[in-house]
Amino acid sequence: MAAATLGEVPTKAFDTILTLDFGSQYTHLITRRMRELNILSEMLPCTTKIADLDYKPKGVILSGGPYSVYEDGAPHVDPAVFELGVPILGICYGMQEIAWRASPENVIAGVHREYGHSNLKALKGDDAHVDRLFAGLEDSMRVWMSHGDKLGALPEGFHTVAVSDNSEYAAIAHKTKPIYGLQFHPEVTHSQNGTQLLKNFAVDICGCAQNWTMARFLDQEIARIRDLVGPEGQVLGAVSGGVDSTVAAKLMKEAIGDRFWAVLVNNGVMRLDECEQVERDLKQHLGINLTVIDASKDFLEGLKGLHDPEQKRKFIGGKFIDVFEAEAQKIEEAAAKSGKGTKIGFFLQGTLYPDVIESLSFKGPSATIKTHHNVGGLPERMTNGQGLQLIEPLRSLYKDEVRELGRTLGIHEELVMRHPFPGPGIAVRILGEVTEEKVRIARQADHIFISEIRKAGLYDQISQAYAAVDPSRAVGVMGDKRVYGYIIILRAVTTTDFMTAEAFNFPWDFLQRVMNRIVNEVNGVCRVTYDITSKPPGTIELE
Numbered sequence: 001m002a003a004a005t006l007g008e009v010p011t012k013a014f015d016t017i018l019t020l021d022f023g024s025q026y027t028h029l030i031t032r033r034m035r036e037l038n039i040l041s042e043m044l045p046c047t048t049k050i051a052d053l054d055y056k057p058k059g060v061i062l063s064g065g066p067y068s069v070y071e072d073g074a075p076h077v078d079p080a081v082f083e084l085g086v087p088i089l090g091i092c093y094g095m096q097e098i099a100w101r102a103s104p105e106n107v108i109a110g111v112h113r114e115y116g117h118s119n120l121k122a123l124k125g126d127d128a129h130v131d132r133l134f135a136g137l138e139d140s141m142r143v144w145m146s147h148g149d150k151l152g153a154l155p156e157g158f159h160t161v162a163v164s165d166n167s168e169y170a171a172i173a174h175k176t177k178p179i180y181g182l183q184f185h186p187e188v189t190h191s192q193n194g195t196q197l198l199k200n201f202a203v204d205i206c207g208c209a210q211n212w213t214m215a216r217f218l219d220q221e222i223a224r225i226r227d228l229v230g231p232e233g234q235v236l237g238a239v240s241g242g243v244d245s246t247v248a249a250k251l252m253k254e255a256i257g258d259r260f261w262a263v264l265v266n267n268g269v270m271r272l273d274e275c276e277q278v279e280r281d282l283k284q285h286l287g288i289n290l291t292v293i294d295a296s297k298d299f300l301e302g303l304k305g306l307h308d309p310e311q312k313r314k315f316i317g318g319k320f321i322d323v324f325e326a327e328a329q330k331i332e333e334a335a336a337k338s339g340k341g342t343k344i345g346f347f348l349q350g351t352l353y354p355d356v357i358e359s360l361s362f363k364g365p366s367a368t369i370k371t372h373h374n375v376g377g378l379p380e381r382m383t384n385g386q387g388l389q390l391i392e393p394l395r396s397l398y399k400d401e402v403r404e405l406g407r408t409l410g411i412h413e414e415l416v417m418r419h420p421f422p423g424p425g426i427a428v429r430i431l432g433e434v435t436e437e438k439v440r441i442a443r444q445a446d447h448i449f450i451s452e453i454r455k456a457g458l459y460d461q462i463s464q465a466y467a468a469v470d471p472s473r474a475v476g477v478m479g480d481k482r483v484y485g486y487i488i489i490l491r492a493v494t495t496t497d498f499m500t501a502e503a504f505n506f507p508w509d510f511l512q513r514v515m516n517r518i519v520n521e522v523n524g525v526c527r528v529t530y531d532i533t534s535k536p537p538g539t540i541e542l543e
């Protein structure tokens with residue numbers, strides 16, 4: 001059993017659109033679009049029992065999905081959703097599900113599959129109820145489709161509201177109830193006016209208030225944390241200097257002050273001056289009660305002789321837990337004596353919504369749905385064994401919302417917009433064995449690269465950038481002397497979701513400037529290369 005997780009999607013405090021996921025790769029875009037409209041949307045698996053909900057959504061969206069509704073084993077929604085008395089919008093599979101529920105013969109395999117753009121024509125009539133979904137939109141628009149099945153007949157009680165080149169029932173609406181279906185995907189940006197259409201549904205039809213803002217979230221989250229932790233409780237958490245742990249830590253600071261104890265472990269593979277920088281940011285800029293542990297020697301010692309990426313990652317992860325646990329003990333003792341409150345009862349974790357969705361999402365009729373476990377954090381013995389309860393205040397937020405929350409908390413822009421940095425640090429940016437010399441080289445080269453990126457004003461256009469060290473060496477000539485030096489690999493990518501990525505297209509003179517500085521300023525390097533591999537097949541990090 002996982003430890004109790006304290007941090008729910010705040011569906012009780014905000015008008016919420018419930019998105020039931022049938023496994024489409026676009027489902028999370030529905031919740032994102034809603035949040036861009038300042039409406040909270042929660043995504044749950046399509047098999048969710050409506051009776052298990054502890055709140056009443058203002059509306060329900062049934063997502064797309066890879067199955068055919070008429071197949072054996074295809075997923076179906078709890079029929080109680082139609083008894084909730086709130087508006088329902090089915091998208092693609094979701095619409096097919098609505099039609100199939102009315103009568104299974106309504107859904108058939110289409111002769112022509114329809115993938116990509118399609119021209120939609122809205123049939124606005126004199127039925128005000130039906131027209132609400134397309135209110136304010138052009139009658140003709142380009143939409144994006146991805147389906148093989150279609151409605152062969154209109155379910156009873158429904159109107160056709162739009163047609164496309166290949167679908168007679170591209171959009172349907174019930175004549176009297178607020179139930180709608182779309183064959184296309186309004187949530188993808190390729191669908192013209194898609195967001196407006198979702199807004200028509202959520203705001204005009206469901207009556208959602210557009211009040212999901214980080215300022216409001218912050219107020220209610222602070223109140224919730226205070227309530228949860230109580231006037232005496234204390235909370236422990238690890239910070240790395242990354243956006244998520246910094247925002248979570250600052251939020252705790254605002255909620256419970258110094259009863260939140262942050263711990264930064266210097267693992268010896270952080271970037272140039274990074275540990276000092278993080279200490280300055282968290283302590284001075286943000287006023288967080290921070291303890292820094294310098295375990296760099298132990299880490300570097302233990303990394304000796306490890307060449308395999310997995311072994312390196314495992315060692316760093318395991319060592320981190322050992323160091324953290326030992327320190328947690330000391331902090332617990334200090335906290336107990338501090339007179340600030342009772343002993344530490346909670347452990348802070350910066351879990352984000354995509355991690356939660358990933359562990360909840362619908363994986364198919366045969367696959368069991370994973371229950372949420374503690375993602376990306378400490379082992380259960382820290383929480384279960386020591387009786388600490390997990391507290392996850394960012395659990396309902398996407399990355400851009402976390403950044404916005406950071407701004408709302410007054411965290412400076414440079415920190416809020418920081419590129420992600422891997423837990424095992426530059427150890428995975430040094431191919432093969434990590435040595436002190438290679439750490440120095442990686443740090444200096446990375447520092448030059450990132451400073452030049454900032455100077456050129458390119459930092460925010462790039463999603464992640466770094467310099468890595470290739471341990472095989474190449475021959476060069478420096479000052480008429482033959483040298484034998486390491487090869488630096490520069491990597492910079494753009495991506496929206498880190499699932500796919502492309503190399504950033506630097507101006508040639510920029511790359512030359514960086515190369516020039518690195519070979520001149522970093523001792524032991526005689527070549528610089530730029531990695532242009534996309535993801536896939538490459539990954540963003542090298543190991």
Ligand code: GLN
Nearest residue numbers: 064065092093147148149
């Ligand atoms: N699998 C269904 C079809 O092919 C639904 C597709 C979807 O929801 N995008 O029609």
